[in-house]
Amino acid sequence: MTSFSYPDGKYILSESSITVLSGANALLHLQKLITSKVEDSDLYRTHDSLFCHANGRIIDYLKIYNFGEKILITNNNKNGNSIRKLIQTGIPWNEEMTITNGDNGICHYRLIGNIIDTILKQCGINKESIVNNKFTEYGNMILTISSGKNYQILDILIPSDEEDKVLKIFKNNNIKNMEASEWDKIRINLGIVDYFDIENSIPFEVNMEHLVKLDKGCYPGQEIHARIESRGKINKKLVKITTNLPLKKSKYSILRGGKIVIKSSFEQNENNVHLGVIPIKYIEDSIIITKDDIKFEIQQI
Amino acid sequence: MGLLDGAGFSLPVFNEIEIIDVKINVTDSARNAMKLSMNNDDDTHVLIISAESGGCSGYLYDMKITEDPKDDTFQRIDVDGVSILIHNKDSALLNGIELDYKDTLMGGGFQIKNPSADRECGCGQSFG
Numbered sequence: 001m002t003s004f005s006y007p008d009g010k011y012i013l014s015e016s017s018i019t020v021l022s023g024a025n026a027l028l029h030l031q032k033l034i035t036s037k038v039e040d041s042d043l044y045r046t047h048d049s050l051f052c053h054a055n056g057r058i059i060d061y062l063k064i065y066n067f068g069e070k071i072l073i074t075n076n077n078k079n080g081n082s083i084r085k086l087i088q089t090g091i092p093w094n095e096e097m098t099i100t101n102g103d104n105g106i107c108h109y110r111l112i113g114n115i116i117d118t119i120l121k122q123c124g125i126n127k128e129s130i131v132n133n134k135f136t137e138y139g140n141m142i143l144t145i146s147s148g149k150n151y152q153i154l155d156i157l158i159p160s161d162e163e164d165k166v167l168k169i170f171k172n173n174n175i176k177n178m179e180a181s182e183w184d185k186i187r188i189n190l191g192i193v194d195y196f197d198i199e200n201s202i203p204f205e206v207n208m209e210h211l212v213k214l215d216k217g218c219y220p221g222q223e224i225h226a227r228i229e230s231r232g233k234i235n236k237k238l239v240k241i242t243t244n245l246p247l248k249k250s251k252y253s254i255l256r257g258g259k260i261v262i263k264s265s266f267e268q269n270e271n272n273v274h275l276g277v278i279p280i281k282y283i284e285d286s287i288i289i290t291k292d293d294i295k296f297e298i299q300q301i
Numbered sequence: 302m303g304l305l306d307g308a309g310f311s312l313p314v315f316n317e318i319e320i321i322d323v324k325i326n327v328t329d330s331a332r333n334a335m336k337l338s339m340n341n342d343d344d345t346h347v348l349i350i351s352a353e354s355g356g357c358s359g360y361l362y363d364m365k366i367t368e369d370p371k372d373d374t375f376q377r378i379d380v381d382g383v384s385i386l387i388h389n390k391d392s393a394l395l396n397g398i399e400l401d402y403k404d405t406l407m408g409g410g411f412q413i414k415n416p417s418a419d420r421e422c423g424c425g426q427s428f429g
Contacts, residue, residue, distance in 0.1 A: 019314075020305055032355040054358045054420055054429050070305055084314045090354025092363070093374075093388040099314040106304065140304050159304060220429070223357035223422060 004189040004268065006151070009115030009175040012183045016108040017080025018157075019073045021087065023097030026071050033086065034062065035203065035225070037216040041066045046133045046144050050203055050211050051075070051083060056224030057200045058208070059083075063155075065135055065142060072142075072157070074108055076195040107163045111154040112186060115173060116145070119154065122169070130154075141166065148301075151190045185266045188273045191240045191301030197263040197275050198238075204228060205236035205277055207301065237283050238263070241274040242297040253291040254279070260288065260296060275301075321392040325350075326399040327380050331411065334402035335383050338366060345369060347377075347384040350413075352394040356427020358420050360394060362413050393417075394428075 021030065031038050036049040045066050051059040060079045065072040075083055084099055091097050111119070120127050125143065129136045135144035142157040158166050170177075178186070187194060198206040203225065214226050228234060241260070246267045252260045258279035265274045278298065282288050288296040327335070339346060347369045355361035375386040387395050399414040408425075415421070418428035 029354060032353075032361075067305065072305065087354075088314060090352070090360055092353040093349075093351050093390060101314050102305075137304070142304055157304060218356045218361075218422070218427060220357065220359045 004185065004273075006190075007113040007186060009111065009113035009119075009170075009173065010178040010182065010186070011109055011111045011170055011175055012178050012180070014074075014108040014110050014155075015077045016074040017077040017083070018102035018106045018108070019075075019080065019084055019087070020100040020102050021071045021073070021097060022069060022100075023095065025095055026097055027066065029091065029095070029097060030064070030071065030073075030087065031216070032219060033090070035212045035219060035221070037213045038064060038066075043068050044135055046135050048133075048211055050208060051079075051086070052203070052219070052221030052225075054220045054224075056202050056221040056228070058198050058203060058206070061195055061198060061208075065144075065157075072102070072106075074157070077103065078195075105160055106157050107160050107166075109156040109158070109163075109166055111156065111170075111175065112151060113175075115175060116152050116154045119169065119173060122173075139165070148190065148192065151192060153192075181266075184264060185268065185273075188240070188264050188266045188275055189268075191275070191299075193238065193275065193301075194264065201277070202228065202236075204234040206238045209234075235280050236277045237280050238275060238277050238301065239283070240299040240301050241276045241278075242299070243272050243274065243294060244270050245294060246272050247274060247294075252294065252296075254282070255289045255291055256282075258282070260290065318390050319393040320389045321396045323376050323378065323387045323392045323396045325378060325385065325387075325395070325397070327385075328399065328401045330404065331400045331402040332381050332383075334404075334411065335385075336381065339383055342366075343383050347386045349375070349386045349388075350391075350395060350398075350400070351388055352391045352428075356424075357422040358418075358427040359429035361427050364411060 028039050034049040034051055038047045047064040049062050053059055060075045062073050062075040080103055088099055123138055125138060130143050131145050135142055140159050140162055144155050146153045146155055156166055203212050212225055247262050247265055249262050260276050260278050262274050262276040286298055346366055349365045349367055351363045352360045353363060374389050378385045397416050401412045403409045403412055415428050421428045
């Protein structure tokens with residue numbers, strides 16, 4: 001029995017770092033540092049992408065908002081300054097580019113639940129304008145929808161000195177704030193991957209292959225990604241796991257060989273849910289038994 | 302006032318740049334190739350060696366023969382009458398490089414060896 005049900009509406013203040021780039025070639029410059037192709041991006045488009053180390057492992061997940069003359073980037077706040085430094089260091093001597101720290105200037109709220117459609121109707125926003133990697137402006141807010149096969153998240157960026165406006169919308173619709181632990185419960189149950197699930201992993205092993213474009217030219221980590229891809233050496237996958245025991249974030253040896261690495265966990269009565277990486281050879285199995293005789297129920301995400 | 306112009310934004314990010322007095326080594330074959338490439342324009346033109354984002358290892362080398370920018374943010378190194386310029390912002394990344402020239406059909410041309418690089422891409426154009 002699972003004790004999870006999709007929420008009507010819950011919000012969280014996301015731990016995002018905000019950076020704004022301006023300059024004629026800002027998008028092209030950024031593209032040299034990330035895994036995906038953005039140079040042909042249209043106005044009011046969003047792009048998800050990754051910063052990687054030269055060893056191919058993920059430094060951070062970013063979302064790019066294309067405002068034309070300016071580009072806004074959200075990424076994990078743990079990496080805000082290091083990512084800004086990374087972007088600045090490689091600016092060519094003959095290019096004008098400005099990098100601005102918006103960490104204290106913009107708040108990033110995430111709203112999940114059935115109420116999203118109601119909120120959009122109240123604001124007079126056509127949902128079509130903010131799905132499929134598009135965003136729209138509503139006053140000084142920026143709205144976009146991130147979605148998966150069983151969820152929708154409304155991402156809201158708003159100037160910090162105006163956040164009472166979005167909080168008022170939440171209050172008027174009886175949408176409650178959620179603590180990080182409740183967000184973990186929701187996202188793990190729905191298979192929503194967070195920064196901590198993918199940090200320092202190879203993109204292919206944590207279901208991020210859709211963000212890696214090997215035909216767009218070099219970027220840090222590209223040589224490793226190309227080698228893995230061309231040799232068919234993708235041998236791990238991120239999955240949702242259910243166990244009847246609570247588990248620590250750790251490695252667990254599988255009876256038939258290999259290891260399961262638990263990345264995120266939420267204790268939920270007898271149905272503890274986790275996101276973890278398993279050897280791809282077990283991907284079609286519904287149950288994996290470990291050497292400690294723990295039964296892992298596997299569900300692809 | 303729009304989202305990107307509100308209060309709370311900091312001034313543009315400024316990470317202090319380490320400036321080093323650059324020393325480079327130019328092999329005889331690179332000296333000869335540079336002279337040829339300058340095409341007797343070495344009075345008015347210079348060779349700029351720079352580093353920018355890109356490549357598999359994080360940074361890419363770039364070399365350009367261009368009109369002398371006469372800009373004191375560059376360091377100037379004279380090699381047999383040819384001026385090589387390196388921008389102060391790239392000085393820490395490019396100090397100590399060896400500029401070589403290989404006269405081969407496959408993989409030939411100017412090449413840079415960088416003892417300060419922790420890693421280099423297989424193609425030799427990227428370092429980090």
